Amino acid sequence: MDLRADFLVIGSGIAGLRAALSLAEAGEVVILTKSDPGESNTGYAQGGIAAAIGADDSPELHARDTIAAGDGLCVPEAVDRLVHDGPRDVRELLDWGAAFDRDADGRPSLGREAAHSVRRVLHARDATGREITRLLWARVSACARIRLLDDAGATELSIEDGACTGVRFVRGAVDVGTATARRTLLATGGAGQVFRETTNPAVATGDGIAMAARAGARLTDLEFVQFHPTVLNVEGAPRFLLSEALRGEGARLVNEAGEAFMTRDDPAGDLAPRDVVARAIVREVERTGTPVYLTLAHLDADFVTRRFPTIARACAHAGFNLARDRIPVSPAAHYLMGGVATDLDARTSIPGLFAAGEVACTGVHGANRLASNSLLEGLVFGARAAAAMKAAPQPAALMVGELIDVRLPGRASAAVPTAYEVRDLMWRSVGLLRIARGLEAASAQLDAWLAACEAAGGARRCDAELRRTTTLVTVGWFIARAALRRHESRGAHFRADFPARDDLHWSKHVSDVLHT
Numbered sequence: 001m002d003l004r005a006d007f008l009v010i011g012s013g014i015a016g017l018r019a020a021l022s023l024a025e026a027g028e029v030v031i032l033t034k035s036d037p038g039e040s041n042t043g044y045a046q047g048g049i050a051a052a053i054g055a056d057d058s059p060e061l062h063a064r065d066t067i068a069a070g071d072g073l074c075v076p077e078a079v080d081r082l083v084h085d086g087p088r089d090v091r092e093l094l095d096w097g098a099a100f101d102r103d104a105d106g107r108p109s110l111g112r113e114a115a116h117s118v119r120r121v122l123h124a125r126d127a128t129g130r131e132i133t134r135l136l137w138a139r140v141s142a143c144a145r146i147r148l149l150d151d152a153g154a155t156e157l158s159i160e161d162g163a164c165t166g167v168r169f170v171r172g173a174v175d176v177g178t179a180t181a182r183r184t185l186l187a188t189g190g191a192g193q194v195f196r197e198t199t200n201p202a203v204a205t206g207d208g209i210a211m212a213a214r215a216g217a218r219l220t221d222l223e224f225v226q227f228h229p230t231v232l233n234v235e236g237a238p239r240f241l242l243s244e245a246l247r248g249e250g251a252r253l254v255n256e257a258g259e260a261f262m263t264r265d266d267p268a269g270d271l272a273p274r275d276v277v278a279r280a281i282v283r284e285v286e287r288t289g290t291p292v293y294l295t296l297a298h299l300d301a302d303f304v305t306r307r308f309p310t311i312a313r314a315c316a317h318a319g320f321n322l323a324r325d326r327i328p329v330s331p332a333a334h335y336l337m338g339g340v341a342t343d344l345d346a347r348t349s350i351p352g353l354f355a356a357g358e359v360a361c362t363g364v365h366g367a368n369r370l371a372s373n374s375l376l377e378g379l380v381f382g383a384r385a386a387a388a389m390k391a392a393p394q395p396a397a398l399m400v401g402e403l404i405d406v407r408l409p410g411r412a413s414a415a416v417p418t419a420y421e422v423r424d425l426m427w428r429s430v431g432l433l434r435i436a437r438g439l440e441a442a443s444a445q446l447d448a449w450l451a452a453c454e455a456a457g458g459a460r461r462c463d464a465e466l467r468r469t470t471t472l473v474t475v476g477w478f479i480a481r482a483a484l485r486r487h488e489s490r491g492a493h494f495r496a497d498f499p500a501r502d503d504l505h506w507s508k509h510v511s512d513v514l515h516t
């Protein structure tokens with residue numbers, strides 16, 4: 001199957017759908033998405049979307065909180081765009097009919113989340129992503145100039161004379177096709193599946209990062225992986241996210257003895273930044289040898305079940321009453337701050353190739369993302385990507401920061417691993433607490449596995465399992481290398497052997513470019 005369009009969008013989350021709606025004003029659009037259209041990180045987002053629309057808020061205050069969470073590594077111009085375009089783009093969603101919760105006076109009700117200094121999170125109960133997906137999907141479906149192909153996984157970027165001209169893709173196991181366009185947008189989302197414990201759905205394997213890397217695009221800041229502190233920790237049950245909005249509404253973290261331990265680690269207590277809370281949980285579990293819990297028993301039970309119906313249902317399914325019981329929690333990989341390097345208009349280092357949303361790295365989140373800023377990022381930079389893609393041809397983006405040339409490892413010295421082996425290694429050695437010896441061993445193992453995957457045909461083969469494993473190994477390989485070389489702790493990247501932030505040497509972004 002060979003498809004042609006003016007614009008090609010890979011992925012149907014908030015970034016891809018928002019971009020497609022604007023692109024359709026200027027030409028024919030094809031969206032490829034590798035599963036059902038609604039299967040994306042966006043579809044699972046709970047807490048909400050941040051925007052400075054409250055009477056006590058301003059873009060400047062939102063920028064200040066974003067930059068504080070980013071721990072010295074946010075790109076100020078990117079933050080500026082996020083917080084200034086954000087209110088306009090969120091109001092557009094409201095105009096389109098987004099069913100966000102409202103106060104008694106009819107204004108959008110604003111939730112509080114960790115490290116936000118005011119209430120600024122618009123939400124649709126605790127299933128905000130589902131509502132945004134419904135809304136955008138309804139508009140995309142009604143647009144005659146947009147064609148969406150589901151179950152269509154892009155496997156490789158097509159590059160001619162140094163520029164991107166589209167992708168190769170598979171449908172099911174056999175149907176290999178090409179999609180050709182003047183401009184291509186990667187909106188493939190994150191890579192949580194690289195880790196054994198994750199909040200991300202099965203589609204989040206970092207495909208866009210792996211494809212862009214193989215085409216020679218610049219990748220940046222891949223060491224910065226956010227681990228969410230609170231997922232349901234029940235043996236054998238999925239790692240269901242227990243949104244930060246719970247703590248925003250008063251939920252507390254307690255140990256087995258019922259002590260609220262968070263104030264020992266940070267004056268902000270339960271509303272400290274995610275990395276601080278996640279590490280405090282790990283330390284408390286190590287200290288006591290018993291689990292850590294989230295409790296809402298001191299809050300009004302009616303309010304809890306009305307405000308968090310989806311989470312209450314998931315807890316009930318696992319045998320817990322959210323309003324009454326202590327819920328066992330632990331951290332899990334949640335969000336990738338790094339990604340395909342882009343400028344403020346989503347241009348990558350390859351002409352014709354754009355990237356927006358979680359797959360991209362504009363530097364807007366720095367070393368740590370502020371809660372509820374990623375839906376906003378997808379919305380704002382999805383729209384900005386579309387504007388740039390519609391404009392006259394432009395050169396590839398110019399980007400700053402240190403650049404490292406990397407090569408694929410040599411001869412295969414190991415068998416092709418299972419996906420579980422890769423995810424387990426990443427969780428144990430490249431997870432929340434990192435140290436040189438673990439990172440070195442993991443990098444060596446990933447070298448061997450990547451060589452084995454390449455020798456077996458890698459991501460280009462029609463074998464779905466091999467493709468998935470190769471992608472996980474490739475993305476894990478980049479993350480481990482980046483984590484090993486950053487000799488400091490900053491934001492979500494914590495090195496037990498370099499526990500302090502080192503602004504003298506590491507106040508910088510580092511990029512990789514792969515030469516095959």
Ligand SMILES: Cc1cc2nc3c(=O)[nH]c(=O)nc-3n(C[C@H](O)[C@H](O)[C@H](O)COP(=O)(O)OP(=O)(O)OC[C@H]3O[C@@H](n4cnc5c(N)ncnc54)[C@H](O)[C@@H]3O)c2cc1C
Nearest residue numbers: 011012013014015034041042047048154189357358372375
């Ligand atoms: C459980 C959970 C809760 C969250 N809660 C919040 C929240 O409350 N607020 C907030 O701001 N953020 C939240 N986040 C993060 C946020 O949801 C994501 O960062 C954001 O939705 C990413 O949007 P995106 O459009 O970039 O990617 P996604 O929404 O992940 O979409 C990626 C799309 O690309 C497709 N795709 C992937 N690979 C390929 C391929 N090879 N070929 C074709 N298609 C492909 C996928 O199928 C999917 O359709 C949450 C994330 C999770 C997992």
